[in-house]
Amino acid sequence: MTRTLDDANREITRVRQMPYGLARTQAAERQVRLVDAEGPDAARAYALSTLVEAYQWGGEVDRSFVAFARLLRWWDEHPEHFDAQDRHALFWSFKWMVSALADFPTVPAEQIDRTLADMERRYALAGNGMDAVAYERFAWARQRGAADAEAAYQAWVATPRDDWSQCEACDPGDRAAWLLATDRVPEGIRLIEQTLAQDPSCASEPADMLSYLAEAYLDTGRPRDAARAHRRAVAALAEAESDMVGARGRRIRLLARGGQAERTLRAIEADQQYLTGGDTPYSRLAFSRLVGAATHVLRPEHGDHPLRLDRVPAATVAELDDWLRAQAAELAARFDARNGTPSESEAVERAWRTEPADDVLDLDVLPRGLGSAGATGAGAAGAGSPAGAPAGDPDPAPVDEVGAHGAGRGTHAQHAAPDALVAEAERLVAAGDPEAAAAAYLDAAVAAEHAGLLADSGFAYAEAAHCAQVLGDDDGASAGYAAAIPRLRAGGLPPAALAPVVVQWARAAAATGDAAAVLSETDDLTAALAARLDAPPSADEDRAEALVAREQAADRRAAADLEDAAARLLATLGGDGRAQDAAARAQRAAEAYAALGAPADAAHAFWLAGRLHDGLGRVDEAVWHLESAVEGFTAARQRGPRGEAANDLVDVLRRSGQDARADELARSLTS
Structure with a gap:
């Protein structure tokens, strides 16, 4: 049966409310297929722009180009089917396309120039402001190391803001980044400080600008201010919505330059997925350079220090340093060949000349x-x-x-x-x-x-x-x-x-x-809780039955929390043996939470168990636990975690050839 426009828009809106990832992407793809097959035509722009966004922020940037080309062609053929929201989404997406094209060295510079020119032409025809165009021209000039980058920057900052400008948090952050990169450090610091005073917030800010500010403070002999900015950056980074490889990499470089070798190595291990899994080749290059600067600083004294890495073929700081430099040099050469400048290779060389800061950071909040x-x-x-x-x-x-x-x-x-x-x-x-x-x-x-x-x-x-x-x-x-x-x-x-x-x-x-001490405490407390629950009522106890029931429920809840905490600790430590123990503990925690009537907590524990079974290659167990997680989040009406667990489930189903079940899941998430 053909859907009405309201029905189609309602389902597409549900897709937009899902967290980014495979489940959202496949749900968006399904909506485009439905509109193509059944209509209504008035929903096609909304469906296509939703798909562009899903690809762009779901880790499949390269797939967004085709979807955007379809959206642009539909605009050229049938502008009457675009309402005000559709038009805004179209012109907003233009910015993503220009930036994304530049992040792939296989895209010729001439194509990026043509896309920029087409963006400017279409903005002018639509009567849009030109701030977004001016910014993208500057960003492209900056990335390829063009001689006119400063002129492009001045043209951008002189262009009035409009409805397609960057958000009021990102705009000053990008200006400050350029000022800091071009040796106008006091001006850059002042701009960030003024912006932070206004409490900006978006998907990437204030984490990004705080990471710049911390290093700028360190370089200007203000280590206490650098430590405070770093702490704020860490807290903001935990709330950021995107991968934030720039801020993460700058954090790692700051720690190394600030004499925090132990913390540097922990941060590298925690963020190692970005060494190979960035959204674009350029994000991988940028992260490799930043982490490479850190390993270069650490190498003279800590080159033999072991690292727990399962993403790259390196077991020590020195081996990672060599691997990063080779990766960065290869990627930089590809970008330079496209850009016609030596800019990226020169940046790699600068990264491997990074020196420790003059001051040591004190990041100990407690002794x-x-x-x-x-x-x-x-x-x-x-x-x-x-x-x-x-x-x-x-x-x-x-x-x-x-x-x-x-x-x-x-x-x-x-x-x-x-x-x-x-x-x-x-x-x-x-x-x-x-x-x-x-x-x-x-x-x-x-x-x-x-x-x-x-x-x-x-x-x-x-x-x-x-x-x-x-x-x-x-x-x-x-x-x-x-x-x-x-x-x-x-x-x-x-x-x-x-x-x-x-x-x-x-x-x-x-x-x-301290894992051994914590696991010992969890086991001791769990045993004490079990003993309390198994103990017969005291003969001289004269307590209300309701009070006893509340105390027993509190004990059961505490036991479930301890089991869950132990599972997460073991999962973080890694290793097949620990992963198996962690999966078993997570399942016990999930079952305990479910018995206590806590579906959201049970779902989180099932979700952990599913990811662990997936890592161990146990497909059936992974699917069962992830399905249980999705069901639990559905019962708890937690849309965000439900979508994230569904992303993991779709990934397992696709990798194991269960496409029909993945399609059915995508349908259920928007029905």
Whole structure:
């Protein structure tokens, strides 16, 4: 039966609400096929522009060119079928096409020039402003290293903004990037600072400009400001919607140049998929250069340091450095041949001449010796040994008289009211200053311990650790959580109250080497929870049945959370043996969540198990768990995670030749 225009638009809109990925792309392809077969013609522009967007942001940029050509041809033939939204999407997509064409060295420069000229002609005929055209001319000149790049930049910034301009966050970010690249550093810093004061936000900002700002601060002798900008960049990067290879690569280069070798290597391992899997050849080249600058800086002292990489044939820093340089040189030569300039190869050479910064970055939000006797703080643990004692030791180490943290009040905090200090920390968190809040929480931990309030001290340590975690200080976070656990236990808290702290600790432990301690804690707490649940009611207990039921539900929930945290920690550590254990634990967590009536949590655990089974080559198990995840997210009405899990399921189905099931899934997601 032929769909009405309203029906078609409704289904296409559902596609646009899905997260980018294979499921969204295939759902968009299906909508185009339906319109081609059944109409209505008035929906074709909407369907095609949706497909262009799905390809562009779903990792298949090269496929967007054909879809855009169809959209443009439809506009030429039937402009009457384009409403105001369709027209805006068409002209907006022109910008993507020019940028995307330039990112593929196989596309001739003449074709890019023709596309730019066609864009300018069509914008003029439509009565559009010319800011987008001016920007794309500058971007193309900058990328190919043209002699007129500065003139193109000046022409762009002199062009008035209009409905097709970049967003108000991206625009100053791109201007600042050019200023910094052309040695106008104070001007670039000032522009970014002014823009950040306006709290900009979009798919890539403020993460991108913060990554530029952090390195600019480091280069101008402002390491404390560089550290703050870096922390803000890390937090913003976690919320970014695209792959952000530029910001990720600049982060890695900054860490290496700022004397943070350990953090650099962790970041490389975490982002290794971008070494080979960028959306375009140019994004791979850019990321290779940025990471190559980092490995070049590290190589003299850390060349033999091992790296856990499964994406590239390199096992040490030196081997990765060699591999990156070869990859970057080969890609750069291809772009230079197309561009007619040596610009990209020269950029590769500059990357491998990168020098360490004059200043060392201090990125420790919390001291690593936190919680141990004699450390600069209210006692904390070394790696895997809370309070300097075996896990589970009920007696936390004594408080050192030096104080909690260099940024806190030290010995003064020992005589302050813990409640007032916690209130101050909470105020700082609400004000968006987690760094100062971490110090305030440490002061509260010191004061509470001196007052004999061990549980309160433990909670304050945990909150300080969370602040450090938000700011990317996994080492400090791990130390803070390790300090919290024995104090909470010594304060008489039940296992269910300790579980959330261990769950948070697990998120930092894979990076810091504390995995064994965390897994030991999860197993101990899980056993304690099971014993509580299996214990018969006490003869002298006179408690309401409802209260007992609530406590048992809390224990079951805590046990499920611990199982899930252990699964995610093992999955992060990698290796087939750990992956198998992680998959089993994830399934147990999913089943426990489902029994508790928590479909969203169950879906997340099924999703993890499905990805793990896929990595182990277990197709049937992967499909079953991913289908369970999609069903769970559907029941929980969580559209975003549902679409992301569906992307993974479609990928498994396609790779295993189950195209009919993949097509059926695409239909179900928009019905």
